[in-house]
Amino acid sequence: MAVNLSTPNPADLLPVPGVRLGVAEAGIRKANRRDLTLIELAAGSRVSGVFTQNRFCAAPVQVCKAHIAGGAIRALVINTGIANAGTGESGLAAANATCAAVADLLGIKAGQVLPFSTGVILEPLPVDRLVAGLPKARGALRADGWFDAAHAIMTTDTLPKAVSRTVQVGGRTVTLSGISKGAGMIRPNMATMLGFVACDAAVSQALLDELVREAADLSFNSITVDGDTSTNDSFIVIATGQAGNAEITEAAGSDWAALREALIDVSVRLAQAIVRDGEGATKFMSIAVEGGADREECRKVAYAVAHSPLVKTAFFASDPNLGRILAAIGYAGIADLDVGRLRVWLGNPDESVLVAEHGGRAASYVEEAGARIMAHSELTVRIDLARGEALATVWTCDFSYDYVKINADYRS
Amino acid sequence: MAVNLSTPNPADLLPVPGVRLGVAEAGIRKANRRDLTLIELAAGSRVSGVFTQNRFCAAPVQVCKAHIAGGAIRALVINTGIANAGTGESGLAAANATCAAVADLLGIKAGQVLPFSTGVILEPLPVDRLVAGLPKARGALRADGWFDAAHAIMTTDTLPKAVSRTVQVGGRTVTLSGISKGAGMIRPNMATMLGFVACDAAVSQALLDELVREAADLSFNSITVDGDTSTNDSFIVIATGQAGNAEITEAAGSDWAALREALIDVSVRLAQAIVRDGEGATKFMSIAVEGGADREECRKVAYAVAHSPLVKTAFFASDPNLGRILAAIGYAGIADLDVGRLRVWLGNPDESVLVAEHGGRAASYVEEAGARIMAHSELTVRIDLARGEALATVWTCDFSYDYVKINADYRS
Structure with a gap:
């Protein structure tokens, strides 16, 4: 029973120009379940992220860190069912194979793909089934896919978690939409908190990196259900730059302040939703x-x-x-x-x-x-x-x- | 239901020359309940202790720290029912009044008495009822009072916790007996882990101080039920010096090694008993x-x-x-x-x-x-x-x- 949390109204979830989302049933661990999400980003998007501090850092987290450092990210791929954590070298190979398959499908490089996994740890990721599901996820890509994606990244969450809002930045309307999952800092074997927020603001990579750290500190790093930190926790912020505002390059001024306030607000609401859906929570x-x-x-x-x-x-x-x-x-x-x-x-x-x-x-x-x-x-x-x-x-x-x-x- | 823990056999609890214990029903918080324990030490006994690191350190803990620094401790007084914690200046006055009453009764100084309280916090200690119960506890003083004392310091423990053993030190038999209480690191409002171990070895104050810190580190500071640290936690080691061994003054040699091993063993068993009786424990x-x-x-x-x-x-x-x-x-x-x-x-x-x-x-x-x-x-x-x-x-x-x-x- 979640505390003062309900399923978001699909009409309240706003498309973010430059972002398309598609989901599919890949049968990763169970049949007839949406367990694969593909997020496609327009060229020129900037991406920043923070990841678990757990030393048992999952294979996809290791690959994410490497790819995000290279820049020019064009796609995110998220599977539920298997966390691909505690899986050693073969786990890394599986995460890399996932990225290669997404890259082939979208005509980009494997290094431009960020992989995320959540689910049972210590079990091998069935890459073949994941890859077989990708064309269907690609076929489903749409700008208003946020509601479906919020459902498809759930594991033992009782409710999908998604938030949208707009903010005026430099005379333009910037749209922010985000989704999160997690019903404890870690579920039994169903590990992981995931948070994804996209906006269409134009902002420099350096400021985006600063902002994602601050927003994480004030949101996902300020919640606790049981004190346990998962092996797969990831928080990603995307800025597609399509809103038409003059690029923000300094951590000062009203444009920066407006974007900062809006991003922190969305992040806090997504993080609080995880606590509201905490395991057994009544308060x-x-x-x-x-x-x-x-x-x-x-x-x-x-x-x-x-x-x-x-x-x-x-x-x-x-x-x-x-x-x-x-x-x-x-x-x-x-x-x-x-x-x-x-x-x-x-x-x-x-x-x-x-x-x-x-x-x-x-x-x-x-x-x-x-x-x-x-x-x-x-x-x-x-x-x-x-x-x-x-x-x-x-x-x-x-x-x-x-x-x-x-x-x-x-x-x- | 405690895990592999049973009530000790009274015959297994050995008197420690120089130590007498007496208990009484003082009606501190409830009637018809042994809630007051007096421990009298022979002149020349050495006492050392370690106390809670909680900043909400209870009044009796503050008084203990001051008195133990003065040396020449001759009595310990322990009440259950009220922890005398979070009680400010009046709490300190109550702890000092308790010491003064014990001192009057035994013909010693208030500074030679160590007070301990365990029970509900944020409530005032009924000093009058405690003091009224002291003559009966004094009348009950006996060398084989360990079994009764183990019962009288219990709050929500399901079983009394007591351990005795002997060890050869410098050709003499040294006896160690100890009691402990606590069924979580802290109970709801019934705060406190307490541990008391007495032996009749002759050992210098400096080495006793060293030994109590080491024994606490390896025993009471190595257990956890729920991660909470009480306001009243105290661990006290007494050495009456009546065994007749040549006083141990160096942290070396077989006498020191034998005493150290025995004291750590008793402390670990008393500490483990608290975990075995942990709230709701099945493992x-x-x-x-x-x-x-x-x-x-x-x-x-x-x-x-x-x-x-x-x-x-x-x-x-x-x-x-x-x-x-x-x-x-x-x-x-x-x-x-x-x-x-x-x-x-x-x-x-x-x-x-x-x-x-x-x-x-x-x-x-x-x-x-x-x-x-x-x-x-x-x-x-x-x-x-x-x-x-x-x-x-x-x-x-x-x-x-x-x-x-x-x-x-x-x-x-």
């Missing part, structure tokens, strides 16, 4: 830390709270358990934290209540207020460290019986 | 990492595996899920880890099987072997990083429906 929680000496310590505190199984089970029970929140802040690893100065609020979209100050429960806090706030499914824990000006927000979900059920019962 | 897991460049990176890898909710739920399901284990190793934070060189074994007390090598599943591994191993309740994950000579082992338990149930349903 969506924002952990907003302010007053830190730097952003890194704010993130430490936010993640300590967001990862605490005790906090997460308390939120599942709608229990405003201050002790667990304070204890998590206390062990976040800030050696000189003055607990006497920090303050904590619990909130929902209707109200926010100061619950802790001076090293303990706030004098004004009554349990009824806490219970009233926790009855909501959208919750905020706001923490003021009173040490500086830095901020960070992390989004997570609660920890329910269903989380254990999903992860204990799952068999690949 | 006891040793994560043994070897071949590390240093101990710290071995611990990082072991804790990444031990903390992964995905690994823990897989073990609950008796699922030999290699992908989750490899992914956890991969995100442990060792930037230059060569996953192609590492090897992983799964084992139980009967057999051990190589499951992963060369970056993926071992060619020799068959799922039946994994399933056979996982059918046991005592499991080992052995990981060879193939980078050096360092080792570290961490003990943990699985993650079950009952963990969520206990932590979501619990109301203080």
Whole structure:
């Protein structure tokens, strides 16, 4: 049961000039299932990405990193079912064969193709079936293929995740559309968070690289379901340059600001959708830390709270358990934290209540207020460290019986 | 349901010359419950301890640290029911008043008393009821009080935890007895891991301080149930010096080696008992990492595996899920880890099987072997990083429906 998330309306998903998407049933792991997505980019598109830090980095991620460094990317190919991770040299060969097949089909070079895989790890990718499905995916290529692609990249997600919006940049309308998948930072063997955002803005490669890192930091790198990091996580931003705006080449000015705001907004909404569809989730929680000496310590505190199984089970029970929140802040690893100065609020979209100050429960806090706030499914824990000006927000979900059920019962 | 842990036989718990223990029902939080323990130490005893790193350090922990620095400790007083944490200045006053009352009763100074509290946090300690119970605890003081004390320090533990053994040191028999409590690193509001070990060896204060840090590192600091660190965690080692051995003053020689081995052994068994009694535990897991460049990176890898909710739920399901284990190793934070060189074994007390090598599943591994191993309740994950000579082992338990149930349903 996803938290305040529903299937997007296909009419709300906007074509991005320069981008066409097609899906097919390739029978990668199961029959009668759309499991192959091809994304074709117009010549001149710029592409940037960030990838998993996991040392068990999947074969397609290794190939992506190599190809993206070469530039001039013209196609993305995404399969579900098999993650092609933990597969050694033969896994690399499979990812390269996939790129070669896409290149043949589209008349481009293999180095201009980025491959992505998500699904069971430690199993070989059936390249023959994947390649056999490519012509059908190519035949299905269309500018309004975002809705289908959002479905075709799902593994155990309960809902497709897609977002579009427009923004004015240099007097032109820039369109952004994106899709994401993932229902935990990693599913049992069904690994992977994937995020793809395309826009038609004209922006230099250097700025696009800067923007993808910042957007990832503020979105996909600010969520957690269970603290596990997958072997295949990838976030890709595409700029086709067809909107007609004057190319943005400096990280300054209103054009840059508008594009930056819009891209971060789309990325955050796609990332939050993953948490809303988190395994067994019944609550969506924002952990907003302010007053830190730097952003890194704010993130430490936010993640300590967001990862605490005790906090997460308390939120599942709608229990405003201050002790667990304070204890998590206390062990976040800030050696000189003055607990006497920090303050904590619990909130929902209707109200926010100061619950802790001076090293303990706030004098004004009554349990009824806490219970009233926790009855909501959208919750905020706001923490003021009173040490500086830095901020960070992390989004997570609660920890329910269903989380254990999903992860204990799952068999690949 | 504890994993391979039973109530100790009272006859197996040995008196330690110089140590007497007494318990009482003080009605701290609930009536008709032994909730107060007094431990009296003979003059000349040496005491050392390590305490929680949580910044929300409870009042009694703050007082303990101050008093232990002054030396000449003669008594320990432990209450359950209320943790006296997150209680500010009045909490400190309550802990100091407790020490003063014990000192009056025993004719010693308040600074010679160490106070410990465990139970609900953010609630005031009822000092009057605690003090009123002290004469009865004093009247109950006896050398063979270990079994009663193991019961009286329990909160939500399902079983008492106590261990005794002897060791020959310098031609004399040294006796060690210890008790511990804790059923998670922290219980909902019932915070705290406590461990107390006493021996009658004669050992210098400097070496005792060194030994308590080493023993804590290899025992209580090598366990995890849920990754949460309590506000009150304390581990105390007492050496009364009454065994008659020549005082050990150097960290060398057979006397030191014998005492060190015995103290670490007792500490490890007490720490493991906490994991065996972990919330909802059905499996006891040793994560043994070897071949590390240093101990710290071995611990990082072991804790990444031990903390992964995905690994823990897989073990609950008796699922030999290699992908989750490899992914956890991969995100442990060792930037230059060569996953192609590492090897992983799964084992139980009967057999051990190589499951992963060369970056993926071992060619020799068959799922039946994994399933056979996982059918046991005592499991080992052995990981060879193939980078050096360092080792570290961490003990943990699985993650079950009952963990969520206990932590979501619990109301203080």
